[in-house]
Each structure stands twice: as C-alpha cells, then as structure tokens.
Amino acid sequence: MSTDSKLKVLVVGTGGVGTMACVALERSGMATVTAVLRSNYEKVLRDGFEIESINHGKLSAWRPSHIVNSVPESDSDGPFDFVIVSMKTIPEITNINKIIAPSITTDHTTIVLMQNGMYIEPPVMEAFPSNVILSATSYIGAHERNGHIIHDDPDYFHIGAFHNPRLDTQHEKQRLDLFATAYNGCKVVNAEVVDDIIFYRWRKIMWNGIYNSMCAITQLDNAAIRRLGGEDSLIRPGMVEMAAIAKADGYDLGENIVDEMVNATPIELSFRPSMLVDVDKGNPLEVEVILGNALRIARQKGVQTPILDNTYRFLKLIQARLLVARGHLNIPEDILTGDFIYIVHQQ
Incomplete structure (x- = not known):
C-alpha cells in the first residue's frame, strides 16, 4: 500500500495504550501514524521505543512514522483521517477538546476515544458536532516508562460509534469499520466492533x-x-x-x-x-x-x-x-x- 493511500492517524497520549495503538496501526500497513509525545519526546526521538510485547514480540528502537511534541495543525500536511485520544481524562487540569482542536478537520476527522470512563463522549460531540466519534473500552495491559513499554496482556478492545443524531448512521458505521479493519490489519490484535458501546x-x-x-x-x-x-x-x-x-x-x-x-x-x-x-x-x-x-x-x-x-x-x-x-x-x-x-x- 502506498503512503498516499494510507490512513493518516494522530495519536494523542502515548503511554502504554497509545503506543501500542501506534504499533498496531503502523504494522498493519494501512496507516501512517503521528505520535504526540511530551515528557519522553527527546528520548524517543533519539533512541526510539524499546517494546516488549505479548502480541508483537520485542521491538528495539521502534518509532512511528512521525514524532512530534505538540498537537499539529490539521492542514499542515493534509487532514488527519483519525485522531486517537488515549491520554487520561482529568478535567481539573486538562481540557481535551482544546488540546485536540488544532488537529480536527470539520466533517472529515474521526475522533477515537480510547479512554476510561462513563459518558466521556457528549462533551466531545458538543465541541465537534460534525465529526464522527468512536468510543473504545480497552483491556490491554501495557505500561510505559521513559520510552520503554512492557505489554504483557493482549491488545483487545470493544469499539463502537457513539451516535450523533446530526450524522448519518451509515456514515458512522463506515468510519467504524474502516478504523477496525486498519487496526486489526496487523493480524495479532483484536478490535471488536459492537453496536452499543455504552x-x-x-x-x-x-x-x-x-x-x-x-x-x-x-x-x-x-x-x-x-x-x-x-x-x-x-x-x-x-x-x-x-x-x-x-x-x-x-x-x-x-x-x-x-x-x-x-x-x-x-x-x-x-x-x-x-x-x-x-x-x-x-x-x-x-x-x-x-x-x-x-x-x-x-x-x-x-x-x-x-x-x-x-x-x-x-x-x-x-x-x-x-x-x-x-x-x-x-x-x-x-x-x-x-x-x-x-x-x-x-x-
């Protein structure tokens, strides 16, 4: 698959869950991933990730296609097809909608919430009313420390569309299936599509x-x-x-x-x-x-x-x-x- 035909994916929050999402999507051959790193940016930029994975084996000096230290503008190199949010939701100190806003292209970018919690989707829908929102409950066991990932429980999650009454249900389903197909393309993980993610x-x-x-x-x-x-x-x-x-x-x-x-x-x-x-x-x-x-x-x-x-x-x-x-x-x-x-x- 050529680079031009690959999905363009941004991952915001590259702890254990986010980093392993980068790995799965890149190894599927169907996506080009940009990872937003903060505290470990310099380390990973220089040395890459050291990964010990139950699904992917040992990966040394591994990097996604692109590494950045802040959320990039959506139109700097074409719009992102998917933006995965895997950072923790702590409203007392972070405003996730504000963080991801530069990367979201209206009517195009699908937002994937790979986070803990109940009813985390409505505030995102309110901020981005014309973008499809996918929601995922992950059961992966993966921990990151200064660029070193220990992934010791398989990468498995349920994922579904959080229905937006402003959007066509079939369009939401198409985006859901496209993301799940890309994620599962590496053949060793399991993104299971469900009808009702709640x-x-x-x-x-x-x-x-x-x-x-x-x-x-x-x-x-x-x-x-x-x-x-x-x-x-x-x-x-x-x-x-x-x-x-x-x-x-x-x-x-x-x-x-x-x-x-x-x-x-x-x-x-x-x-x-x-x-x-x-x-x-x-x-x-x-x-x-x-x-x-x-x-x-x-x-x-x-x-x-x-x-x-x-x-x-x-x-x-x-x-x-x-x-x-x-x-x-x-x-x-x-x-x-x-x-x-x-x-x-x-x-």
Whole structure:
C-alpha cells in the first residue's frame, strides 16, 4: 500500500495504550501514524521505543512514522483521517477538546476515544458536532516508562460509534469499520466492533469504578483488599450499586455480573489497578470520569448509592491532595476557617 493511500492517524497520549495503538496501526500497513509525545519526546526521538510485547514480540528502537511534541495543525500536511485520544481524562487540569482542536478537520476527522470512563463522549460531540466519534473500552495491559513499554496482556478492545443524531448512521458505521479493519490489519490484535458501546462501558466501569477507586483509597491491591475483608464490605456492595445505576440507565448487565467482575482479576494475581499506581506516583486521578459521571447518572435516575457516594468523597479528598502537591490547586490561608475555595489551573 502506498503512503498516499494510507490512513493518516494522530495519536494523542502515548503511554502504554497509545503506543501500542501506534504499533498496531503502523504494522498493519494501512496507516501512517503521528505520535504526540511530551515528557519522553527527546528520548524517543533519539533512541526510539524499546517494546516488549505479548502480541508483537520485542521491538528495539521502534518509532512511528512521525514524532512530534505538540498537537499539529490539521492542514499542515493534509487532514488527519483519525485522531486517537488515549491520554487520561482529568478535567481539573486538562481540557481535551482544546488540546485536540488544532488537529480536527470539520466533517472529515474521526475522533477515537480510547479512554476510561462513563459518558466521556457528549462533551466531545458538543465541541465537534460534525465529526464522527468512536468510543473504545480497552483491556490491554501495557505500561510505559521513559520510552520503554512492557505489554504483557493482549491488545483487545470493544469499539463502537457513539451516535450523533446530526450524522448519518451509515456514515458512522463506515468510519467504524474502516478504523477496525486498519487496526486489526496487523493480524495479532483484536478490535471488536459492537453496536452499543455504552453497554461495554458500563461493564468496564463495574470493575474500574469499584476496584480502582477502593484500591486507591486503601492503598491495597485487588488481592489484599479482598483477603482483608473488603470484598464483602466494600467491593460487592459497590458493584451492586453500580449495576443498579446501569440498569436505571437502560443497561441490564446480567444477574451474575457482580460475581463475574469480582473474579475478573484472579485473587492470586495481586494486581495494582491504575488509579492506585497513580496515587503511588503522586499523579492526579480520573475521579470524575470513572466514578463521578456514574454517580451523576444515579442522581438523575434516583438510584441510592451510599457506598459509592462515600467512595467518591474520599477520592475527591485524595485528588485535592494530589492536585495541591502538583501545583494545580491553590488553597487559600482561610481554609482553616472552613471557607475552602480552590482555583484549578486549566492547561
């Protein structure tokens, strides 16, 4: 396939998930990828990525077609066909729509949200009302550190179009199928096309919203929190509440969903969820999209969620501490009087 006939793809957020998306698309032979790098830009520009992948094997000094350190303009070298967003959604410090805006060509660029969270699509649709939005729930295990990728769980995700009533459904389906075909073209990954991606987001938030949140608060891994009594007191009750929210939203996840999700990560694994890893590193958390959005649906639907409400309150306090430590949050001196006012610095 000639370069001119390849899809032009931009990847914003090149941690483990984003970098492995670059690899899959480039190795399919159907896409030319531009990767936006920040902290590891100089390192990867000089040395490339060192990748140990369960799907692709060992790749040394690997690079996508193009490496940049900021989001490029869409018309600098022709429009992007797809823009993949795989950076974390933390609205307290980042405005994703503002970040990707330069790369989006109206009526042409398809936006692919390869991120955690519930109902992350509507704000993007509002910002880009004439662009197709694809949404993906990834189950990959991949971690990046200074240009070194450990990819130890297969690259597999569900992907579907988040329907925009302004757009033709068939056009959305065509863009969805084109992206999935390109991604799967390397033959060793699995981008599974689904009709209703929100069902799969609710399934994933059953695990993410509970294990991620409660492990971050307790600083225990999934096995420890279960062995020390948290399974019956926190994990299962929290999942029952999350399933109730999903059902009120029109998504019945099945009568065995709690057992399925509790045991989705074997207790023998002692797995540290990503939110716990972020606490370890002092990084801000995806509190709002992983738990906050689900609880806002609960309030709209009249679902009572006492366990998740308190979980959210604790997470918000941890988030405030992390934001202060990183300089994103200013706490005035009169906090001790009870007047807690904060200023969030948008990037």
